[in-house]
Every structure is written in C-alpha cells, then in structure tokens.
Amino acid sequence: MVSISLQNACLDYPLYGAYDFSLKRRLIGHLIREPGEMRVIRAIDNVSLEAVSGARIGLAGPNGSGKSTLLRLIAGVFPASSGKVAISGNIVPLLGLNAGANLDFVAADNISLLLRISGRKPTQKIIDEIWAFTELEGRMQRMPLRMFSSGMLMRVLFATATAFPADILLLDEWLSVVDENFSAKAEQRLLKLVETAAIVIIASHDQPLLRRTCNTIINLDRGRIASTTTLDAAGHSMELQEKRA
Amino acid sequence: MISANEAAARPSVLHIFKVYYPDLFGGTLSVIRDICAGLKDQFNAAILVCSNAGGQKQIVVDDVKVERVHSFGDVLSLPAAPTYPWRLWRRIAEHDLLALHAPFPLADLVFAFGLGRNRPLVVHWHADIVTHAGLRRFIEPLMRRTLKRAAAIIVSDPVLVEQTPLLREFADKCHAVPFGIDVAKYDWPALKLERVNERGRLVLACGRLVPYKGFDVLVRAAVRRNFEVWIVGEGREHERLEALIAELGVQDRVRLLGSVPEVERVKLMRIADVFVMPSVTNAETFGLVQLEAMAAGRPIVNTALDTGVPHVARDGIEAITVPPGDAQRLGDAIESLINDPARRARMGQAARQRAVTTYSTTAFKEGVETVYRKVVAEQATAARVASVPAPASRPLETGLVSAIQIAAALAWSDMRHRYVRSLLGPFWMSLQMAIMVAVLGSVIGHFSNTSAGSRLPMLALSLTAWTFLNGVVLDATTALQNSASLIKDRALPPVVFLLQCSFRQALFALHNACVPLVLWLVLAPADPRTVIEALPGFALFMLCTLALSLVLGALATRFRDIKPIIESTLTLAFLSSPIIWTPEMIDRGSTVMRFNPLTHLFAIWRDPLATGHIPMASLGYVLACMAALAVASVVTLRHLRKAAFWI
Incomplete structure (x- = not known):
C-alpha cells in the first residue's frame, strides 16, 4: 500500500553561518548574557497531509514558502523536528536533473x-x-x-x-x-x-499546469498550509469547488 | 522501463530442480512441464537444472528455456554439480518468483545461506528424503531453513502435511493442490488391442527403476501366479531386477521394457488389465503414474503408504490397497482382479470418473496459479514497505545494505575513471608510489645501517597503508559537500558518501599494493604464516580507518574549521609516526611515540610481518581506541540524518 502521512510535521531549519556559534561566542555569550539570536527558521510549520494511491498533489506558493523543503521532508532528506512522517512506497525524487552527473565521464x-x-x-x-x-x-x-x-x-x-x-514521484517544478x-x-x-506513479507531488509556480495535472492543490505560505483546493477530474472547476466547500 | 511498461509484462518464474527432459522422464518432471505449459499465458517460465549429459547448456524444451548446469554424475541420488548453487544465485535476480521442486538439497544450500532473499519462493513438495536416512540428518536443517523462508508450500495431498513432521511445522503455509491429468490423452478408441493382449492377464507398472518404487516386490509377487508383468522404465536397479527375475525363474512372464515413448506408454496403459504401483517408501507422495492409469480407466493396486498414494486411488473403489513390501498380499490382490473381469471393469470406470472430476488439469493449473499470484503480490507489497526511504521507519540493516551497494558502485566508478585523461594510463599512481619508495628508501638508508634491501618492502607497504588512511580521511572531510546535490536532490543517505571514500581508497590501495608485493617477492620472500598472523591486525587497521572517516567526515562538514585542523594533523602524524622510519631507528622510549595511536595502529600488523608475533600492548591500545571510535561512529551515524542541513 503506497501512502504518505504527515501529522503536524514541523521542520526547523538551523541557520548555520547566520550566527556565530563558535566556542568563543558561546563562552562570552554566557558571561555577558547577550540576547540570543535567531538560530533556526521554521521552514515547515505544522503541516498535516494524507495521501494514498491516486493522489496528485500540487504545491503552490510564493518563493520561500517551503515547497521544496516539504518535498525534501517527504523524500527523507531532512528529518522532521517534530510531528510524524510515515511513508510507504518507493520514492523517486526528481528535484534536480543535474544531481550525480559527472561531466568527465562518458x-x-x-x-x-x-x-x-x-x-x-x-x-x-x-x-x-x-x-x-x-x-x-x-x-x-x-x-x-x-x-x-x-x-x-x-x-x-x-x-x-x-x-x-x-x-511516489516528487517533482520540483x-x-x-x-x-x-x-x-x-x-x-x-x-x-x-x-x-503510472501511485502518488505524485509537484511543486510549481505554474498554476495552469497544477490544475491540469493535479487533483489537490495545496497553497503554502511561510511553511504553513494556507488553503487546500480539491479539483474534480476535469480540473477546471476550481471556483465551483470552492463555493461548495 | 517506462516504455516497456505498456505490454503488461508477465512475471517470470524460475523452476529449480535437479534434472529435466530430455535427460530423464518421470512424474515430477511432467508436473513441472504441466505447470510451465499451463501457466504460459500468465507467467514466463525458465528452468535451471543439472545435467551430466554434456551438450548444450541452454536448450528449449516445449517452448521453455532450460539451462543445464554440468554435473559429474550422481552421488547419493544427488547430482554432483558444484557450480549449481553459484549459477542459481546469479539467476535469482532475473526472476520474479522462484519455484523450488523439493527435495533438492543443492538449492537448499543457496537458500539456507540467505541468498536470494528478495525474491519470493514457492516450494513444490514432491517428496521427503527417505532413501538416505543418514543423509537426511544433515539436510533437514537446510530444508527447514528453506521452508521457513518460503512464502508458500504446495503439496499434492493434504495428508502429506499431517504425515511429514517437517511440513507440520509450516502447516499454515501449505496449500494442497492435487496434480491434474489430461484425460483426453487417454481417450484412445478401443483399437484392436486384443491381438496384443488376448489373455486378459496383463499387469503393468511404470516408474524409474529405483529402490523405493518396490518393483522387486512386484517381481516376487509374480512367482507361481498366472499373470504377466510388464515394467516400463529405466534406472540403476535394472541389472538387479534382471538378476532377480532370472533367479526366480519368471523370465517368461515378467518383462522389463525399459524406457518407452510417452505415446507408447499411453497405449500400454490402455491395453493393460491391472495397473500396479508397488512403491515401498514414503518417497512416493502421490503417484502421478497411477493417476495416468486411472485416466486410462485401469483398476489399480497400490500400497498403504502414509502419503497421498492410497488417497488418489482408494481401496475398494478404484484400487486394492495392500501393505507396502508384502509380495504375498500384492500377488493375491492382483490375482483377484485378474480373475474377476467384472470387478476390473467397475473399478476402471470408477478410476476414470475420479480422474476426470477430482484431478482435472484446470483445477491443478488454477490452484498453482492462485498460489503463485498471491505470493508475487505479497512480495510486491512487502518490497514497497521495505524500501521506504523515510529514515524513521526504514530498518537500519536494509538501509545500510543498499547504502553499501551504492557506495561500492560509486567507488568502482571513481576507480574506473581515475585514469580518464591521464598520460601514463593505469598505474601511474603505482609508478608514483614506486618512485617515492625508491627515493625515501635511499635517503633513509643513510640514517640506519640495516641493508636497504630488507627494508624496502616494509617501507613500501607502510607507505601504501598510510596513503590509504590519509586519502580516506582527507576525502571524507569534503565528501558530503561534494555530493550535496545527490543528498539533497536524490535523497541518498549521507553515509553512502563517507563509505564511498573508504571503498575508493581501498581500490586505489590495491593498485598501489603491487609495489610492495613486487618488492617483497623480489627482495625478501615472505613467510605465508606471518602474513596470516598480520591479517587480524590489518583488518583492525582498516576498521579504524573506516570509523575515523565517518566521524571526521561528519565533523568536518558540520564545523568548517575541522578540515584544516585535520589536514595539518595528518601531516604532523605522518612525520611523527613510524611510517617511513622504523621504531628501531630512534629511541623507542619517546613519549610522543608511545602515546601516538598511529604507532600502535601500524605495529599491530607490521610487527607480525617483521618478527612473527603480535605486540599485545599495541593491540590493547588499538582495541581501546577502536571501542571509542565505534561509540563515536554510532553517535555520528545518528546525527548524519541531519547532514543535509550542514551542506
């Protein structure tokens, strides 16, 4: 049974490099009680998602809204900081085509x-x-x-x-x-x-494309699910669906 | 492939048995043939067997590909085919389902070692090993492991599950699928056969001439009777039976016909008056041949074995069942049938009726197909669950195995492409190593008074080992960053790339190792015993290097100032450890030397090579270091999940 289940998943992305985390700073920081800087950013905030065979999910949202990070969380690249992520099925993440290619090899x-x-x-x-x-x-x-x-x-x-x-097919654009x-x-x-894939998740800015290929569109905003739209088979009656809901 | 996906690919089944047509004929073989033919629209069949006939390795029998592994003949009824397990292992991956026709210990060997675990296995239980009771004791654990691993076991009759202790353990997996018979084949018009058999007293028996078939009992039963016995089949008992027939003086009524083509056999079945299956041991599980005789409408005389035999043809209805091995009772039963044509006809009709209704080919085909399909489907589901890439729910071992496989593939590719665009081609690195050894050797020679010749091999070996350690650690510090795209975009576990460093450098080291090897062979032939003593130490050295690469690789990725620290430490370590110089050259009491773990890490394999005994103090020191490194590695592996954040 192929399925994806996210329950209140959160992902805190540590901001290495954005702050001084050296031993020196830590010691002095403790001594002078300097106020803490922001050390993590909540990239995925309390996202719950259930998908079973047949799900075609589109992820929409502005740049930096957490589309790619959510895909990576599902792919197992990042561990969730809290909440539950359970996936069964063989995942093929197509997040970038260039990965692994070596130009010197034939x-x-x-x-x-x-x-x-x-x-x-x-x-x-x-x-x-x-x-x-x-x-x-x-x-x-x-x-x-x-x-x-x-x-x-x-x-x-x-x-x-x-x-x-x-x-499970994960496509970033x-x-x-x-x-x-x-x-x-x-x-x-x-x-x-x-x-042929049981579950497909596509992250894209291209709304018409998402409407063509997906049956659910999730709008993300700063790591949170802003709205979920279910489309019918034809895919073009989004407004109608929203009215009904 | 996506493109090939359109023509719904049939799953392929590999049938595993010891022998196949045309080397032999028999019940088990015809079952395999019927399965292949019956399921040819649903499954692609292939057969892997042994053969001592020589000739072609790949043949096609009835549209089925048969691969024959050379065997040197039979030992204890088993083919002596040493390469069979290997070949089987190689073939497993190409198929979606494995169908083992048991008993076949050579294949059990493969499954007992846990090979081919990723393919579903169905065991067709044809018979127990009865003939070689001594052998059975050794083979039973193997068979148990095979059955434990099997997804389903197919038996011909439910009674076998009750009567076989080994099967009883796995009763929940057993499916009883009775063999089927194509009765149409036996619908010969009652041709003018009377000419051949006008006396109405022809008794037929069929089977390989092997002891468990009990043909000697049948021969004995014919003494002082008036019926004729024809025995169809060939086998190693032929001469013994021939002698027995002569000894009992029944040559005029008992004949061994040898092998007979199938068409002829069908004819014989039609003309015989009584069919006898005198089998004496439980190796006869079903007696397909009696089913054939039933299809031909013959009355049966069979034996009261603890198997399906008396269930297929039931005493008093289709058959007369006598105790196995009892020549007197067997003879009486045959005689009573011979003397009572009406009863013969009645039983024959009942037999034919039972063959048509209970043992139809369709039922058999569908029974096997159901089991096959179920097993393939279960495996597909299980495979998906097992390959879940989410680190939380994936079992560590399977993740590690695939990580090692990918790391090995990457390392092998690195190795193959190491000489891309190089001027000197393969071994330019080895050449470099040779030059380094030559130069350093001559320089160091001035420091000490031992002869250069005896020192050079050790110098070369130490340098090779150091190059390995140095390379692994240095590579590990940058490995994760260099593979950032594979980790983040293809979701490969980061540990793959740390392992890749060790594997790659090990392959490079094997190249470099030709320098010390040649030097050793030329200058100072090594004692193989000292080499064996050095091996545990060497293994420990490799293990330490691996653990070091994991820990330092992760640390250097997380904290960016670690990498330059490691680099300078390595240079320092090279100079302060006895790699190019030997401990004898300087004062052994030096504190730095004594506390330097590298001194001991080299000593645990160098000392056995040079002096022949293992330095216990160094070994203890290294083991303590190793324990610390092991703990650190485990912690690292746990934290590596977060490596994607670091790069």
Whole structure:
C-alpha cells in the first residue's frame, strides 16, 4: 500500500553561518548574557497531509514558502523536528536533473551510475533503450558529457531520470527540456511517469499546469498550509469547488 | 522501463530442480512441464537444472528455456554439480518468483545461506528424503531453513502435511493442490488391442527403476501366479531386477521394457488389465503414474503408504490397497482382479470418473496459479514497505545494505575513471608510489645501517597503508559537500558518501599494493604464516580507518574549521609516526611515540610481518581506541540524518 502521512510535521531549519556559534561566542555569550539570536527558521510549520494511491498533489506558493523543503521532508532528506512522517512506497525524487552527473565521464557510464544510484542494475539493453529515447547518435554514448551541448545533456539526464516508474514521484517544478522538438516527447514521457506513479507531488509556480495535472492543490505560505483546493477530474472547476466547500 | 511498461509484462518464474527432459522422464518432471505449459499465458517460465549429459547448456524444451548446469554424475541420488548453487544465485535476480521442486538439497544450500532473499519462493513438495536416512540428518536443517523462508508450500495431498513432521511445522503455509491429468490423452478408441493382449492377464507398472518404487516386490509377487508383468522404465536397479527375475525363474512372464515413448506408454496403459504401483517408501507422495492409469480407466493396486498414494486411488473403489513390501498380499490382490473381469471393469470406470472430476488439469493449473499470484503480490507489497526511504521507519540493516551497494558502485566508478585523461594510463599512481619508495628508501638508508634491501618492502607497504588512511580521511572531510546535490536532490543517505571514500581508497590501495608485493617477492620472500598472523591486525587497521572517516567526515562538514585542523594533523602524524622510519631507528622510549595511536595502529600488523608475533600492548591500545571510535561512529551515524542541513 503506497501512502504518505504527515501529522503536524514541523521542520526547523538551523541557520548555520547566520550566527556565530563558535566556542568563543558561546563562552562570552554566557558571561555577558547577550540576547540570543535567531538560530533556526521554521521552514515547515505544522503541516498535516494524507495521501494514498491516486493522489496528485500540487504545491503552490510564493518563493520561500517551503515547497521544496516539504518535498525534501517527504523524500527523507531532512528529518522532521517534530510531528510524524510515515511513508510507504518507493520514492523517486526528481528535484534536480543535474544531481550525480559527472561531466568527465562518458555518457553511458553516467547513465549506468545514475541507474545504480536509484537502485537499478544497468544492463546494456536498458542503456540502449534510454539512449534511443534521447534520439542522439549511438556513437555519442561513448563521448564524455562535457562535449555535449546543454540541450543534449538535458536529454540524456531527462531520459535517465524518467526511465523507471515510481510509486511516489516528487517533482520540483515540471522538468523542462529546452529543445523544442524534444520537449513534446519529453512532456509525454513525463505525463506517463505521472500516470503510472501511485502518488505524485509537484511543486510549481505554474498554476495552469497544477490544475491540469493535479487533483489537490495545496497553497503554502511561510511553511504553513494556507488553503487546500480539491479539483474534480476535469480540473477546471476550481471556483465551483470552492463555493461548495 | 517506462516504455516497456505498456505490454503488461508477465512475471517470470524460475523452476529449480535437479534434472529435466530430455535427460530423464518421470512424474515430477511432467508436473513441472504441466505447470510451465499451463501457466504460459500468465507467467514466463525458465528452468535451471543439472545435467551430466554434456551438450548444450541452454536448450528449449516445449517452448521453455532450460539451462543445464554440468554435473559429474550422481552421488547419493544427488547430482554432483558444484557450480549449481553459484549459477542459481546469479539467476535469482532475473526472476520474479522462484519455484523450488523439493527435495533438492543443492538449492537448499543457496537458500539456507540467505541468498536470494528478495525474491519470493514457492516450494513444490514432491517428496521427503527417505532413501538416505543418514543423509537426511544433515539436510533437514537446510530444508527447514528453506521452508521457513518460503512464502508458500504446495503439496499434492493434504495428508502429506499431517504425515511429514517437517511440513507440520509450516502447516499454515501449505496449500494442497492435487496434480491434474489430461484425460483426453487417454481417450484412445478401443483399437484392436486384443491381438496384443488376448489373455486378459496383463499387469503393468511404470516408474524409474529405483529402490523405493518396490518393483522387486512386484517381481516376487509374480512367482507361481498366472499373470504377466510388464515394467516400463529405466534406472540403476535394472541389472538387479534382471538378476532377480532370472533367479526366480519368471523370465517368461515378467518383462522389463525399459524406457518407452510417452505415446507408447499411453497405449500400454490402455491395453493393460491391472495397473500396479508397488512403491515401498514414503518417497512416493502421490503417484502421478497411477493417476495416468486411472485416466486410462485401469483398476489399480497400490500400497498403504502414509502419503497421498492410497488417497488418489482408494481401496475398494478404484484400487486394492495392500501393505507396502508384502509380495504375498500384492500377488493375491492382483490375482483377484485378474480373475474377476467384472470387478476390473467397475473399478476402471470408477478410476476414470475420479480422474476426470477430482484431478482435472484446470483445477491443478488454477490452484498453482492462485498460489503463485498471491505470493508475487505479497512480495510486491512487502518490497514497497521495505524500501521506504523515510529514515524513521526504514530498518537500519536494509538501509545500510543498499547504502553499501551504492557506495561500492560509486567507488568502482571513481576507480574506473581515475585514469580518464591521464598520460601514463593505469598505474601511474603505482609508478608514483614506486618512485617515492625508491627515493625515501635511499635517503633513509643513510640514517640506519640495516641493508636497504630488507627494508624496502616494509617501507613500501607502510607507505601504501598510510596513503590509504590519509586519502580516506582527507576525502571524507569534503565528501558530503561534494555530493550535496545527490543528498539533497536524490535523497541518498549521507553515509553512502563517507563509505564511498573508504571503498575508493581501498581500490586505489590495491593498485598501489603491487609495489610492495613486487618488492617483497623480489627482495625478501615472505613467510605465508606471518602474513596470516598480520591479517587480524590489518583488518583492525582498516576498521579504524573506516570509523575515523565517518566521524571526521561528519565533523568536518558540520564545523568548517575541522578540515584544516585535520589536514595539518595528518601531516604532523605522518612525520611523527613510524611510517617511513622504523621504531628501531630512534629511541623507542619517546613519549610522543608511545602515546601516538598511529604507532600502535601500524605495529599491530607490521610487527607480525617483521618478527612473527603480535605486540599485545599495541593491540590493547588499538582495541581501546577502536571501542571509542565505534561509540563515536554510532553517535555520528545518528546525527548524519541531519547532514543535509550542514551542506
């Protein structure tokens, strides 16, 4: 059973570097009883969230409202400071495409390393399938990534990241591929990935996109849930839903 | 793959048994074949067996891929195929479900060691090991472990669960799925068979000629009777039975037909008057062959075993059941049937009726399919629960195993790419090490009066070990920051990258180790015994390095001034520890030397190599340090959850 359950989850982000925490300061601070500085920021504040199979959750909100941090909290990057986080299912966080790519390695090695990182065993067949999706020439598989243009690089990384289905898919912004011809194909693949996943959470500023792909939109404001909107299947009757509620 | 996902992929099943067609024919094999054929639309089947026939390793039998592992023949009815467990282990990962056809201790060995734990296992319990009672004592613990690990056990008859002590322990996992028989195959029109068997006294028995089948009892039962006995099958008892037949003087009425093609066997079943299954031990669990005879409408004579045998054909209805091993009673039973054609016909009809209704192929197929599906589904759920990345709910061990795997993969990739864009290619580092050893060796040579030759190997080895320790600790201080994107964007546990440092430097050290190795071989051949004595110390050295990298790596990421401190300390440690110089060169009583943990960390493996005995004082010192480091490591591992905040 794939599920996500957050109960009153809070995350205090320690602000290392924003204050002086050296031994010297600590000693003197105690002696002269200097008022304490702000040492943590509450990035996620009392968020409760339940999601089961079929949930398509969009996270909206201004910059710094805690969208990415909430995704990372769910992915297990950050431990919650208080509250409960229980997740069952295999999570694939696609929070950034560049993670783990090494420009000095040839493309095929990068692909197999990235697959290994996500717990898959890379075989030549899988690599070839991924390569076929990129529509790049076969011999480029043996070229180091630094020789690739940024568009080509994105193709390779996108194809690798989206090669396998996930139970829980976490997306920080819709993965965009610049290349126009490729972008339609990429969009299709991403949609299919979203379709096959049991739970999808997308953080985005793009309201129309969220309304297209999600059935619940959570608006975050300074780490708190400001409002939750449930959309029906068609996705465009948000106002109606709000009136009813 | 997302793209391959469209054609709903069928789960694949690996059938594990000791032998398969065309090397042998028999009941168990036909069951495996029926499962493969019956479920071919739902499951992709593959078979892994042993074979001493040589020939091709991969063959296709009835559209099923069969991989045959070479065996050197049979020992105690088991194939001697030393590579089978290895091959099985390699194959496990490729399949979604494992179907072990027991008994097969060679496969139990694999499962007993806990290999292939991530794949669901269904045990088809065909028989207990009865023939080699001595062997059984050793194998029972293995079988118990296999059954414990199995998700489901399929038996042919519920009575087996009651009668087999080993199965009783796992009764809740057992599913009784009776074998099925395709009766249509036996619907031969009553052709003019009378010509072959006009006397109405033909007794048929089928099976491999092995002791538990009890064919010797049948031969004895034929003495001083008027019926004819034809025995179909081949096996190691052939000569003994032949001799027995000659000895009892029944050659004219008892014949061993050897192997017979299946079509012919069906015909024989049709023309026989009575079918006999004289099996003598509980190794006969079901007697598929008697079911075949029932499908052919034959009356049965079977034995009162504690297995499914007397349940398949019941005494007085489809069969006459006699005590196993009793030649007199067996002969009487056969004779009474031979002399009573009406009863024969009645029993034959009842037998056919039972085969059609109780033992249909569809029921068998569906029974097996239900179990397979349930097990695959359970595993899929369990796998999801087990792979929860939330640190709070994930069991530490599975997290650690996957962390180690990823760290190893990353380290291996580092190793492979170490020579990217290098001028000298592989071993340029080793070359550097060789030069360093040569230069330092000649310089140090002037300090001491021992011969350079005897000192060089130790110098090279010490330098390699130091390079390892130095590299691991230095790498660890920056590892987490360098992998920030993987930690924050791909949610990999931070400990992966600290482990990666140790693994990577260990691989580099193996490269460098060729310098001391060559020097040792050329200059001073080492005594293998001293090497073995040095190994525990060396293992401790590695462990300390690993723990040090965890603790210092985390500290240096959390507190940024730790890294320069570590760097300068390492330089200082290199100079103040006996790495390039030996303790003999200076006063052993130096306080710095005595309290420097590195002195002891090197002494615990260097001293056994040089002098042949382990310095106990140093060992105690190192163990104490190790204990402190272990505690620190545990604390570090707990705090590493917060590492994403630090980077």
